[in-house]
Amino acid sequence: MHSDLEQLLILQDREQKIRQIGIEIETVPLRRKSLEAQLAASKASVEVLKQRARQVEMDRKKLELDVGTRTETISRLKTQQYQTRKNDEFQAIGHEIERYENEIRKIEDDELELMVLADKIKADLAEEEKKAAAVRESVARQTADLDEKSKALESQLQELSKERSELAGKIDEDLLAWFERLFESKGDAAVVGLEHGVCTGCHMKVTTATASQVKAAREIVSCENCGRILYDAE
Numbered sequence: 001m002h003s004d005l006e007q008l009l010i011l012q013d014r015e016q017k018i019r020q021i022g023i024e025i026e027t028v029p030l031r032r033k034s035l036e037a038q039l040a041a042s043k044a045s046v047e048v049l050k051q052r053a054r055q056v057e058m059d060r061k062k063l064e065l066d067v068g069t070r071t072e073t074i075s076r077l078k079t080q081q082y083q084t085r086k087n088d089e090f091q092a093i094g095h096e097i098e099r100y101e102n103e104i105r106k107i108e109d110d111e112l113e114l115m116v117l118a119d120k121i122k123a124d125l126a127e128e129e130k131k132a133a134a135v136r137e138s139v140a141r142q143t144a145d146l147d148e149k150s151k152a153l154e155s156q157l158q159e160l161s162k163e164r165s166e167l168a169g170k171i172d173e174d175l176l177a178w179f180e181r182l183f184e185s186k187g188d189a190a191v192v193g194l195e196h197g198v199c200t201g202c203h204m205k206v207t208t209a210t211a212s213q214v215k216a217a218r219e220i221v222s223c224e225n226c227g228r229i230l231y232d233a234e
């Protein structure tokens with residue numbers, strides 16, 4: 001093989017690795033965001049239940065007050081009732097007392113329902129808090145893994161970049177520029193093997209003249225179909 005080609009192949013290997021690592025590094029912030037979103041969602045579910053529990057407690061207290069005012073009214077009415085000498089007024093007050101007592105019973109039924117609901121919310125909240133603790137633990141672990149992975153990728157990238165510039169320094173400037181342009185435009189490889197007369201970059205057959213030039217390995221030859229630089233891979 002042409003010695004320039006050997007160097008280009010090593011360079012290409014490092015460039016491909018750099019590209020792969022770059023893609024992986026790019027996913028890091030996204031993965032971090034997704035972990036943060038998991039944590040926020042889990043916190044929000046806990047908060048919703050806490051808010052619901054507070055609301056139910058407020059509603060229950062309001063009903064308690066409603067019972068209190070009616071109880072006071074009843075005792076006031078009872079005093080009035082004892083004081084009256086008129087029979088029809090006594091009976092009228094008695095009906096009013098009955099009306100308030102019925103209201104109190106209804107309110108107390110509602111209160112009971114709210115207490116049952118509060119118990120259910122409390123149980124749901126305990127369950128949700130347990131889940132949230134598990135999510136926190138898992139997210140913390142995954143974040144630590146991600147930090148470690150990210151650090152490792154950065155140091156690999158540094159190492160490879162150093163290698164790349166060392167390799168690039170040994171290659172002819174024009175050839176290097178040609179290689180870089182090809183590598184950039186093709187996206188996968190600039191230097192590819194020729195197998196049984198077929199370019200492994202574009203999978204097309206090259207002319208016999210090109211194939212024999214590649215075999216001779218005296219100069220840098222490119223595929224007439226895709227422009228990639230060819231080496232003899234047979």
Ligand SMILES: [Zn+2]
Nearest residue numbers: 199202223226
């Ligand atoms: Zn080709």
